[in-house]
Amino acid sequence: MIEAAQFVEAARERGFDWYAGVPCSYLTPFINYVLQDESLNYVSAANEGDAVALIAGVALGASGVHKARRGISMMQNSGLGNAVSPLTSLTWTFRLPQLLIVTWRGQPGVADEPQHALMGPVTPAMLDTMEIPWELFPTEADAIGPALDRATAHMDSTGRPYALVMQKGSVAPYKLNKKGLSGVRQRALNERAEVQSFEGTGERASRRDALERVIAHTPKESTVVLASTGFCGRELYAIDDRENQLYLVGSMGCVTPMALGLALSRPDLQVIALDGDGAALMRMSVFATLGAYGPSNLTHLLLDNGAHESTGGQATVSEGVEFARIASACGYALALDGDDVSIVDRLFDAKDVDGVRFARLSINTGTPSDLPRPSITPEDVRSRLQAHIGS
Numbered sequence: 031m032i033e034a035a036q037f038v039e040a041a042r043e044r045g046f047d048w049y050a051g052v053p054c055s056y057l058t059p060f061i062n063y064v065l066q067d068e069s070l071n072y073v074s075a076a077n078e079g080d081a082v083a084l085i086a087g088v089a090l091g092a093s094g095v096h097k098a099r100r101g102i103s104m105m106q107n108s109g110l111g112n113a114v115s116p117l118t119s120l121t122w123t124f125r126l127p128q129l130l131i132v133t134w135r136g137q138p139g140v141a142d143e144p145q146h147a148l149m150g151p152v153t154p155a156m157l158d159t160m161e162i163p164w165e166l167f168p169t170e171a172d173a174i175g176p177a178l179d180r181a182t183a184h185m186d187s188t189g190r191p192y193a194l195v196m197q198k199g200s201v202a203p204y205k206l207n208k209k210g211l212s213g214v215r216q217r218a219l220n221e222r223a224e225v226q227s228f229e230g231t232g233e234r235a236s237r238r239d240a241l242e243r244v245i246a247h248t249p250k251e252s253t254v255v256l257a258s259t260g261f262c263g264r265e266l267y268a269i270d271d272r273e274n275q276l277y278l279v280g281s282m283g284c285v286t287p288m289a290l291g292l293a294l295s296r297p298d299l300q301v302i303a304l305d306g307d308g309a310a311l312m313r314m315s316v317f318a319t320l321g322a323y324g325p326s327n328l329t330h331l332l333l334d335n336g337a338h339e340s341t342g343g344q345a346t347v348s349e350g351v352e353f354a355r356i357a358s359a360c361g362y363a364l365a366l367d368g369d370d371v372s373i374v375d376r377l378f379d380a381k382d383v384d385g386v387r388f389a390r391l392s393i394n395t396g397t398p399s400d401l402p403r404p405s406i407t408p409e410d411v412r413s414r415l416q417a418h419i420g421s
Contacts, residue, residue, distance in 0.1 A: 087291025119280025
């Protein structure tokens with residue numbers, strides 16, 4: 031058994047200063063220690079997939095003078111199910127490394143609750159199947175440094191995650207003497223933004239109309255634009271492929287937690303998350319996390335056409351969802367809604383906003399028949415963006 035401080039301080043020496051996750055009783059002393067150290071950053075995620083995507087955003091921002099910055103995602107092994115998509119189609123695809131601390135509930139031979147009876151035995155196989163190297167979490171002080179060195183060597187050489195699987199009783203108890211969470215904005219706790227609605231007088235805008243306005247408001251030297259999977263990223267690429275843009279492939283719904291990780295770890299950048307209605311519905315819990323932690327350098331624009339257009343135009347249930355009211359209720363500092371494309375201008379022109387800005391723009395379906403797929407690979411998009419924001 032080790033002390034929480036022994037691991038956290040050894041990790042800090044190797045650049046790990048960002049943590050995100052969902053608690054497990056095995057992780058309690060570890061999380062309690064991190065929560066009470068104001069020099070470390072901990073984000074309480076709504077689910078394990080959001081935590082992985084958020085730390086991927088931290089890894090994306092690790093360039094230039096920020097290159098030594100690293101992040102850790104923490105979860106119970108039952109949460110691996112929630113994290114499969116970002117682990118296999120975000121961190122693996124874009125080569126965005128992170129350390130995973132996964133608890134081993136239901137470990138064979140260790141008595142546990144019935145809900146862990148299946149996940150316990152298959153946890154190692156799940157990590158192996160996802161090509162994530164793993165080892166047992168260190169339980170002796172002199173094993174901590176070597177374990178972290180193996181993890182960082184793999185992360186640095188491959189750009190992909192490494193996992194430490196934590197058994198019961200690995201870390202000695204550490205008391206939590208603090209209430210609340212660091213980094214949560216008081217405004218998000220005490221006030222709610224009034225939803226501002228703007229209705230157009232004619233036909234709804236196209237996705238291209240909206241994206242062209244986004245480009246006009248996002249100069250390359252000071253902004254990063256992260257585009258959701260599907261036609262949103264492909265059309266942004268087709269209009270103007272710029273160094274400050276990243277186009278998600280797969281990992282549906284992960285653009286917003288990823289943008290949050292980047293915005294929090296890189297306050298020098300203005301970060302824009304371009305979302306879609308299907309993606310937003312898939313991970314709507316992240317609205318609460320963005321509302322609580324979202325900084326003023328984060329902008330969330332949801333382009334809502336009511337359809338999963340890239341898979342054939344099947345309808346979503348977005349018509350009955352008031353996204354702007356949800357954003358307001360979750361603590362966003364600005365919440366706009368409407369079908370007038372000028373809402374994009376209003377979103378970016380809003381100044382002195384204490385927290386994340388949001389707008390839902392209702393747009394038409396319809397995509398150019400010759401819309402290309404990016405010819406640049408995800409790894410090259412990531413590498414190009416990191417070089418750009420690190421210069």
